[in-house]
Amino acid sequence: MTLKLTDLPRVMLGADGPLIGAQGLGCMGMSEFYGATDAVEARATLERALELGVNLFDTADMYGTGANEQFLAPFVRAHREKIVIATKFGYTRTPQTPDDWSVDNRPQYIRAAVEHSLKRLNVEVIDLYYMHRRNPEVPIEDSVGAMADLVAAGKVRWLGLCEVSAEELRAAHAVSPISVLQSEWSLFSRQVEGPILSAARELNIAIVPYAPLGRGLLAGKDATANLAADDARRNFPRFQGDNQQANAQLVTQLEQLARSRHITVAQLALAWIYHQARRWEVPAVPIPGTRRRSRLEENLHASTIVLSEAEMALLDDVAASVKGVAV
Numbered sequence: 184m185t186l187k188l189t190d191l192p193r194v195m196l197g198a199d200g201p202l203i204g205a206q207g208l209g210c211m212g213m214s215e216f217y218g219a220t221d222a223v224e225a226r227a228t229l230e231r232a233l234e235l236g237v238n239l240f241d242t243a244d245m246y247g248t249g250a251n252e253q254f255l256a257p258f259v260r261a262h263r264e265k266i267v268i269a270t271k272f273g274y275t276r277t278p279q280t281p282d283d284w285s286v287d288n289r290p291q292y293i294r295a296a297v298e299h300s301l302k303r304l305n306v307e308v309i310d311l312y313y314m315h316r317r318n319p320e321v322p323i324e325d326s327v328g329a330m331a332d333l334v335a336a337g338k339v340r341w342l343g344l345c346e347v348s349a350e351e352l353r354a355a356h357a358v359s360p361i362s363v364l365q366s367e368w369s370l371f372s373r374q375v376e377g378p379i380l381s382a383a384r385e386l387n388i389a390i391v392p393y394a395p396l397g398r399g400l401l402a403g404k405d406a407t408a409n410l411a412a413d414d415a416r417r418n419f420p421r422f423q424g425d426n427q428q429a430n431a432q433l434v435t436q437l438e439q440l441a442r443s444r445h446i447t448v449a450q451l452a453l454a455w456i457y458h459q460a461r462r463w464e465v466p467a468v469p470i471p472g473t474r475r476r477s478r479l480e481e482n483l484h485a486s487t488i489v490l491s492e493a494e495m496a497l498l499d500d501v502a503a504s505v506k507g508v509a510v
């Protein structure tokens with residue numbers, strides 16, 4: 184299939200957020216966690232994504248402890264007006280303390296973190312700035328108040344939160360408009376379905392499902408068959424022992440359904456998200472992560488795949504049997 188540049192639908196993020204291609208690109212794996220990266224191919228993947236209508240590029244200050252923002256900087260600079268660059272603050276790990284996974288949401292921390300991200304990305308303004316994780320010791324009103332000050336100061340355009348509850352989303356949105364909620368959402372991770380999605384729909388907050396391919400698990404058995412020794416997924420319960428074997432059997436079932444439709448299992452998993460978002464009546468822009476042009480193009484086709492109610496029901500059944508927590 185040849186993807187036409189006009190194929191990717193556009194989605195508005197929040198009440199006054201940017202207009203985004205209906206699939207974004209997760210860039211985390213280009214710098215850390217999923218084994219070695221071919222930087223030339225990764226950079227070519229960024230360029231190809233933009234050509235095909237992707238304009239949301241997702242990073243965080245902690246990916247590669249800053250290296251991912253730096254890797255993206257020349258690409259962002261080369262196409263500044265066409266790109267919506269999204270980054271995140273919260274995890275305090277640095278190149279000197281890569282194993283420190285503490286979370287800081289204090290206003291003074293946020294004010295310092297944004298300056299570091301602006302510098303590493305080499306931009307005047309960050310388009311979408313997320314709180315990566317909550318530290319419940321800091322009132323969310325204080326953190327979002329500090330984030331709103333960054334908007335007022337012209338350092339940030341739109342605000343997002345990751346992995347918050349419905350109550351936190353409401354409390355935050357009462358302080359300043361939240362355009363996007365980024366949470367894990369895939370066939371194998373459906374915790375967001377329920378009060379959180381209901382709150383997002385009511386408040387007109389768009390959803391950016393992260394790890395929509397279950398960190399590669401939903402991209403087919405071959406995708407995660409030979410993980411490198413330092414691949415972070417070796418530590419995740421779904422990729423270990425009995426869980427891994429049981430989940431591989433589920434993926435075999437998904438592969439059979441995909442084959443019957445002449446699509447790939449990654450496309451099936453992404454098409455499921457688009458359908459499920461329509462069921463919940465929330466705008467959704469999944470951000471599958473890939474470092475390869477071929478996989479990017481494969482994943483983008485998912486936005487046009489139509490699944491029947493019977494296929495959705497079958498997928499629901501298979502997904503209900505997933506073993507192990509995601510991380």
Ligand SMILES: NC(=O)c1ccc[n+]([C@@H]2O[C@H](COP(=O)([O-])OP(=O)(O)OC[C@H]3O[C@@H](n4cnc5c(N)ncnc54)[C@H](OP(=O)(O)O)[C@@H]3O)[C@@H](O)[C@H]2O)c1
Nearest residue numbers: 209210211393394395396397398399402449471472473474
């Ligand atoms: N907010 C948060 O807390 C949070 C947490 C995790 C991730 N994220 C964001 O979400 C993005 C996506 O999540 P993720 O990368 O963890 O997981 P994912 O998108 O579910 O899966 C990525 C994995 O699937 C592989 N893959 C992608 N497309 C494929 C295809 N068509 N066929 C076979 N394999 C394929 C990738 O390998 P290759 O790269 O080798 O293609 C990579 O190993 C990240 O990049 C990051 O920006 C956010």
